[in-house]
Amino acid sequence: MIRRRAVPGGEHALPATLHPVLRDILLARGVREAEALDLSLARMAPMKGLSGLDAAANRLADAIQSGQRIMVVGDFDADGATGTAVAVRALRAMGAAGVEFRVPNRFEFGYGLSTGLVDTLAESPPDVLLTVDSGICCHDGITRAAELGIDVIVTDHHLPGESLPPAFAIVNPNLSGDDFPSKALAGVGVVFYLAGALRARLRDSGWFGARRPEPNLGMLLDLVALGTVADVVPLDRNNRVLVEQGLRRIRAGQASPGVMALLRAGKRDYRNVSASDLGFAVGPRLNAAGRLEDMAVGIRCLLADDVEEARELAATLDGLNEQRRAMQATMQDSASAQVSAIIEQLGDEVPFSLCLHDPEWHQGIVGLVASRVKEATHRPVVAFAPEEEGSARLKGSARSIKGLHVRDVLAHVDARQPGLIDAFGGHAMAAGLSIAANRLDDFRAAFEASTRLFLADEPPRAERVTDGELAAADLNLDFARELHAMGPWGQRFPEPLFEGAFEVLDQRVVGGAHLKMVLRPLDGHEVIDAIAFGTLPEDLDDARRARFLYRLDVNHFRGQASAQLVIEHIVR
Template sequence: MTMQKRWTIKKAEPVAEDELRQALKIHPILCRLLVQRGIRTFDTAREFFRPDINHLHDPWLMKDMDKAVDRIIQAIANEEKILVFGDYDVDGTTAVATTYSFLKKIHSALDFYIPHRYREGYGVSKAGIDFAKENGFSLIISLDCGIKSIDLIRYAAELSIDFVVCDHHLPDDELPPAVAILNPKQKDCNYPYKDLCGCGVGFKLITALAEKLNLPGSWTFEYLDLLATAIAADIVPMTGENRLMAFHGLKKANEKPNNGIKALCQLSNLRLPLHIDGLVFMIAPRVNAAGRMDDAKKAVQLFVTEEYDEAMKFAEMLHSDNSDRKEADSNTTQEALALINENAEWASHKSTVVYQSHWHKGVVGIVASRLIESYYRPTIVLTQSGEYVAGSARSVPGFNLYEAIHACREHLIGYGGHFAAAGMTLEIHQVELFRKKFEEVVAATIDPELLIPELIIDTEINFKDITPNFFSIISQMEPFGPENLRPVFIARSVNDTGFSKVVKDLHLKFSLQQDGCIFSGIGFNMAGKMPLLENKKPVDVVFKLDENEWNGQTTLQLRVIDVRAAV
C-alpha cells in the first residue's frame, strides 16, 4: 500500500548561499545543499570535498587517554593477559576486531570475548568477567559498552581485574570504577568531536598506543575499512571526523580490503567500487545476523583472520545466518500483518502491539520496523522468551517511545532503551493489559501529525539543471549518512511523456518531461500512482538522483520517492 506523506521543504539561507557561490563558483543549488550541511566557507568546502587523513583530531585530547595507554603498556610489559570485550552488533564486533588485531602484533597474551545475545544480554556481562577470572585475565578493554556497568566493573575490581572502558553511549552521573574511561560524551572530556561510534573510540585508543610506542601510522590505518563499516552501520552522524574516517575507510575497502569484508563482498555479489550503501545493506546485516541467529563471535573471527580462505568460511556462516534471519523476518512480518488485519478494531489504533509465542527473538526489532512501513505508528513486537515474554519497540520520528513504555511499567518486569527504540520483558498474562495501556498512553500523547510520515526535501530543482557535471559534484558529497544524507529534490509541474509504465505489477517506470527536458526514473512499489500520470495533468515529483547502467551505457535517472498532482 502507498502511504500518504507530508512534504517539508528545507528553508533556504540566501545570504550564506550567495557568499558561498562567490567563493566556489558552482551552481547555486549545490551551494544551497552545502550550506544546509553547515559548509559556509571555501576552507570548510575544501575539507568536505577533499577529506585529509592528517586532519584527524589528536587522540590525547580525549579524557583519560594517558591513563588508558599507560595501563595497557604496563600490562604488555608485565605480560599480563588482556581480554578485549565488545558488544554483538556491527559496532561492537568491528571495534573488538580492530583493537584485538592491533594488540596481537605487540602482545601475545590476548583473547577476545563477545557476550551471547540471549544468554548474557547487552553489554558487559557477569559471565564475561567470570570467564576472565577463570582464565587469568587481569585487564579487560570494553568496547562499545561499559559506561553504565557500574556494579559489574566494581565486581571485576573485587576480583583484581582492571577495566579500560571505551564507549560512546551517554554516561549517567555516576561512572563505573574503571582505571580509565574513554568516552567523548563525558561532561569534562575536551575531545572536539562528540559523535564517534564505539569502534571510533577504539580506533583513537590504538592511534594513541601506536604514537606512544613509536609505531608507524599504517599500523592503525589498516583498520579504517572496519571503522567505516561501524560508522555506516551504527547510524552516527556522517559529519566531521566520522565522515573523514568513513571516506578513507571506503578507499581502503576498495583498494586493499580486510579479508572479512572482501569475502562478504564476494558472497553478496557486491561490485567495486564499494559505496557506503554496500556497507549498510550488504555487510552490516550479515554481521548483525550472527548475533541475532547464533553467536557473534564468528563475526570477529571473520575480521581478524589473516587467511582469505578462512575468512570465506566464516563469511559463509554469516551469510547462512543472514538467510535464516531473512526467512524468519519475512515469515514473522507476514504473520504480524495478518494479525493486524484480522483485528478490525486495531485499524483505528495509534499504536501496534503484536504477540506470538513462536516468533524468533532475533528478528522482533526488525519486524517492528517493517510494520511501521505499512502502519505508521509506534510499534511493539513480542515473543516468548523462556517463561516470560520479551519484545522490541520502534517509534516514529518525533515520538518519545521510552517515556510511553515507562508509563506502562506496572505491566512490565523490566525495560530499557531510548527515544526511538526500546526493549521490554513481561509476564504472559500481562500482554493484553500492556497492549491496552500502551495504546491509551500513545493515543493520549502523540501529535496526530507524527502519524503521517514526513518527507524532508532539500530543494526545488528544474530538469534542465540536472547535468552529468552537477551529478558528479553531488557524488563527491559521499559518503552519505545522517546529517549528510543523499540530497532529495522536488521538480514541479512535470508531465508524463506517455511512456511511463508499471513493471512487475509493483513498480513504476517513469518517463517525465519538463520544458522539453526528459528524464526517466524508477519508483519502487509505486504502481498505485500510475492513475496520476494517466490523467495527463502535471505532477510534482520528489526524487534522488542516481545512475542507471544498461547495455554498457550509463545515464542519469530519477529514483522517485513520491509523486502527487501539481499544486
C-alpha cells in the same frame, strides 16, 4: 505530508563555483564554510578531551609491554563486531602478545558484560578486559570482573545511567563534562581513538623500532567506516571524515579481506562503493550472525587475513542473512496483520504507539520488524518476542519517530510503574527492554499513555522532506556524480531527495518485485532510467505519468556508468 527542506539565507563561504543546487543542499544541512567540505584525515577531531583516554591508553601500554593477557569483549551488532576487530587488530599490530576476544551470545548472556559472561573467565582470567560498544551500564559484570582481579577498560558511546560502573577507566564521549567535540562517535570510533592514544603512548616510551615497526592505523579505517554507517549514528563532520577515509581505502582495494568478501557477497563493486552500500549490503550480512547465532563468525570474518578464509566466512554470513530475510518476511506478515486488526477495530482512533507480539517471533529480528512497521505507520513501535521458547519473559525492541526520545519514554514508564519493565536501555531512536509476558497489556497501556504525554496529545504525522525539484537539464550523469562526491550521506546528513513529475514511457518488472521504468520529465525532452524497489505496475495510479520522490544515482552496469533515478515514493 511532503515538505521542502528550508535553505537558510545569510552570508556563507561556500565556493562560488559550486553548482547552485549543491550549494542549497549543503546550506540546508548546516554546511556554510568551504573548509567543512575537506574530509581529509587531517580534519579528524583531535583526541584531546575524550574522557578516560589517558588512563585507558596507559593501562593497555603497560599490559602490552609486560606481556599481560588482554581480552576484548564486544557487542553482537555490526558496530560491536567492527569495534572488536579494530581493537584486536590494533593491539596485535602494536605488539600485544596475548589478545583474545569474546562476544556475548544474546540468547545466553544478553547484552553487554554480564556476570554470566565474566564467570566464564573465572578459571583463567585475563589481566585486562576491554569492552567495545558496551559496558557503560554493566555495573554487575564489571564488579564481578574486579573480584577476579581483572582491570576493566570500558569503551562505549551509549548514554550513561545515573551512576558509572566501577571500571579502571571509561572512554566515552557522552560522559558528563566530556570535552570531545564529536558526541556522535559510534563504538568503533571510540575504540579507534583509543588505538591512536595507545600508539602515541607506546611511541613515547620507545616501544617501536626496527624490529617492531609502528603500525599505520589507517589500515583500520574500512572497519571504522563500516561500523559507523551500520550503527546509523549521526554523520557529523568528524564521522563524515572517518567514513569518507574508510570508503577511499575500500575503493583503492586496501580494505581487509573480510570487508572485501562481504561486499562481493552483497554484489557490490568495491571500486564504486558508497556509504549506502555499507549500510544496506555489508551491515545486514554482518548483523545476521548476531541476530540468529553468534557474532563470533562475523568478527572472525573481519579478522581474517587469508582471502579464501574470508570468502568462506562471508558465505556463511550471506547464508545467515538469507535465513534472516525469510524469517523477517514471515514476521512482517504477522505484524502487518496485527496492525490491520488494530486499525479495523479502532477506526480513526489509531493509537499514538504500537506494541506488537507473536509467540513465534524471533528475538533477534524484532528490531527489524519494529523498524518496518514504524516506517509504514509513522508510529513509535515496540515489537516483542519470547526470551526463549516457552519463556515467561519477553524481549522487546523499540523504534521511534523524529521528535520522540524512546529511551526517555521508557524511563517515564519505569518511573510511573516501577517493576513493569525488568530492564531497558538505548537512545533516542531505538531501545531494548524486557518485561514479564503476563504484563504485556499493562505495558502497552503505559507506553501509550507516556507517548501521548511526550507528544502533547498531538498525533504523529508522517512527513517526507525533499530538496525540491531538479531542472530537466540536471538529470544527467555529471550532476549525479557531483552529488555522489559530496557524500558520504547518512543519518542527519541525508542524501538529497528530489521531487518531480514524469511521463512513464516504458515499464517492466525485474527481480519479481521491482519496477524498472524509462521516464521523461514533463518539462524536458531527454529520457532517463528509473527503478522503484518493491513496486509493481499496479502501484502506479496512472500508467502514463506520475509524480515521484527520487534520488539521482549513478548506475554501474557491465563497466558502463549512467544516471538513474531511484524512486523512493509515489506521490498520490
